[in-house]
Amino acid sequence: MAGSKGVVLAALFANGAIAILKFGGFLLTGSPSMLSETYHSVSDTGNQVFLLVGIRYSEKQSSRRHPFGYGKAQFFYSFLVAVLLFGIAGWESVKHGYDAIVHGGHGTAGTVSVAGATFPSWYVNVAVLFGAIAFESYALRKANAEIRSQIDQFGWSGLGEAFRKTSDVTSLTAFTEDTIALLGAGLALVGILLSKATGNEVYDAVAALLIGLLLMGFALALAWENKRLLLGESLPKDVEADLRDVIRASSGVVHVDTFRTVFVGPQEALVTADVSLDPEFTTEELDDAITAAETRLKEADERVQYVVIEPET
Incomplete structure (x- = not known):
């Protein structure tokens, strides 16, 4: 800025x-x-x-x-x-x-x-x-x-x-x-x-x-x-692929069901995803896994300012 x-x-x-x-x-x-x-x-x-x-x-x-x-x-x-x-x-x-x-x-x-x-x-x-x-x-x-x-x-x-x-x-x-x-x-x-x-x-x-x-x-x-x-453009395709891989590599993630990104400002992007997690995870482990995935996404690309991950078991 x-x-x-x-x-x-x-x-x-x-x-x-x-x-x-x-x-x-x-x-x-x-x-x-x-x-x-x-x-x-x-x-x-x-x-x-x-x-x-x-x-x-x-x-x-x-x-x-x-x-x-x-x-x-x-x-x-x-x-x-x-x-x-x-x-x-x-x-x-x-x-x-x-x-x-x-x-x-x-x-x-x-x-x-x-x-x-x-x-x-x-x-x-x-x-x-x-x-x-x-x-x-x-x-x-x-x-x-x-x-x-x-x-x-x-x-x-x-x-x-x-x-x-x-x-x-x-x-x-x-x-x-x-x-x-x-x-x-x-x-x-x-x-x-x-x-x-x-x-x-x-x-x-x-x-x-x-x-x-x-x-x-x-x-x-x-x-x-x-x-x-x-009109709401997404991050470039190659960047989205890298961010999707970041989620896949996170602990307890079984599958990334849906994944979307959109710019909400200059160099500011929102990432949303529906993620299937290990069905044996406890509620606390689910929370920890989601928090860890959100942190890794923001570290992977500084344009990622907002993350919404919806867990599916």
Whole structure:
């Protein structure tokens, strides 16, 4: 949890600073891709706030109405972030880019005055984008370190498997946003430089459209990944097999009749099982066997926070 919060705070700081820089660049130059990038960074900044709210809410203690805690709050707020990323940043960027392509009238031609000095407009945008890339690289480095630590911890093959299997959607969302932000800044930079080199402002407008499509595509992917957890996804099949073996190896266990797992929060899983035990066990021995099995399950995988074992004799 602490790792996730640190990743989100780093992204919040970076995106807030970048949004101010990009909006200033747009006001000075009127670049379509800079306005798209402004939408992007403002959306990202708001999204980090939602993620922090999700983290704070998920830290509430379990209650009668929520016996397995509030961990799924992070799944909900991450899903909300994906919707906002698609609906606000993505759609507005696409709309503005399309308008600039069709109607023109925007671009990076001319000069601007800053603190009494005069510069070509494209200088300002390039400087802003390089600053954005520096901030985003800092945020992405933090998010990547958290994701990589999970890859090492759970033995995943790489980012692809982590994207499919992680239950830490807060870190995943921050990592995805930071990656998109770097790609978007790169697209905007290419569009502005091509417009300067060719004298054709359409490249800047096309970059704005592509940034919007990029945002919408990644937003859909994030929404899909959050959906699986909101609906109650189980631990990976190989992990379930290992945990089932842990129960089988426990004292007095004759057979594992049913076995189920489900994520109830980021890196928090519930395990339930119906287990046939030695019919000659006394009541005290049954209790001891179940307690021992529960302890071994939690030791086998730290994501197992809740265990319910129903004995059958």
